Amino acid sequence: MSTSSAQRLARRVPMSAVSAVASLRNALEQLLSVGEHQVAGFSASATAPAINWVFLGPPGVGKGTYASRVAKTFGVPHIATGDLIRAEIGAGSEMGAQMKRIVASGKLLPDVLVQQVLTQRLDSGRRAGERGFILDGYPRTRAQAEQLLRSTDVGLVLNMGLREEVLVEKCMGRRLCRHCGKNYNIANIHLPASPDGRPEIVMPPLSPPPECAPHLAVREDDREEVIRHRLEVYKAEASPVEEFFRREGLLVDFEITAGIPETLPRLMPLLQSYVGRRADTRPAAGAGN
């Protein structure tokens, strides 16, 4: 069974049945594979280097897009906790119903629930022979970050950054086609290098084709004051998480200065050098602290 059909199934059946299916699949794969043969496109090898990476970055940096492109290139799933939560709610499980009530009341989901839904996903991935993951949107708190490192061998935390004025301009340039649902960006960014040494930034617009042009809309939450508030919230939330991973020797800052086509060729070799790097082989962090 493919992962996607398993995921479709997961939306319809209770979790106990899902884990039963997962363990059945696991048993079948063990029967079908001898040694390190590939099973249904997954590398079943226990010795393939692990890719357990976390992507951090402010709203508007393009984190989701980069995470999904990198995941595809390295053959690991792109796991966004927001998607997991929506799927769990959609599946109508007991946990999903509980999450739905909390979200509907406007409260934040407690760490323990988010951790539970993520652990469930990582465990079923391990059983299915996935060699790792790109985590997007998690951890959001220091407690979540500590918990993640206790349960998982994270090899890299990529901290994507982009100058704030560019983030704001980019978010304000977002346009959604009401007709076909595609996203565009009309911001045409060219910022000279700053006196404090930050590099020049060139980001051409992602212009809509003529058939979408008459249907473009701005999302309600892409107004400047909303964007600036979102960035402030992110900074306050993210800095303890960044600080924690930095002290653990896992954080790698990556400054974005161009569009996706120019940035990926710079990002991929950097990531390649982290393939298989594990927590137990990384340099001792926080020496002297």
Ligand SMILES: [Zn+2]
């Ligand atoms: Zn369109």
